[in-house]
Amino acid sequence: MKLPIAKFSLFLCVTTLFAACATPHHPQHEHSHYTPGLGEIMAQTAVRHAKLWFAGQAQNWDLAAYEVDELHEGFEDAAKFHPTHKHIQQPIPALIAQHMDQPLKDLEQTIKDKNSQTFNQHFDDLTVGCNACHQISDFGFNRVTRPTHNPFTNQTFEIR
């Protein structure tokens, strides 16, 4: 007795699912059009920058390598979604290449070599690059520094 009802419910479910997929204005599709602002990407970049420092201090090279990857991804998004920004004269991808490529490359090598001697130097070079780009784009008031204390109390940086 119950089987036809079950079958009909299944039919309803499946048709609803198809209908949902075929509708162009389904909320799921709208989500994929969300573009993070450059300021938002930068706020995330600042978090990665700080985490990279604490990973390096703990000689947690896997975590440090991960944070460098995340920094790369953030800058790729910045270049893709914001080829130009506000009144900034130069294209954003060119500024990123100019200020970030070398310090990130040096950090990658340092992390690969597990060299804590050169890590701090290359981290500072990265920070200089961040601030140089802020200066040239008239956002020089956003001054980035070495983090002074670790605010991420819900993540372990030490290797177990």
Ligand code: HEC
């Ligand atoms: C393309 C050049 C460029 C590079 C490279 C760059 N920034 Fe930025 N950054 C900007 C611009 C432009 C803004 C302002 C964006 C806006 O809100 O309009 C900004 C904003 C910021 C802010 C302010 C965000 C907030 O919400 O308070 C922080 C923090 C920041 N950047 C950190 C960094 C760090 C850390 C690095 C290096 C790892 C970096 N930035 C590299 C251009 C750059």
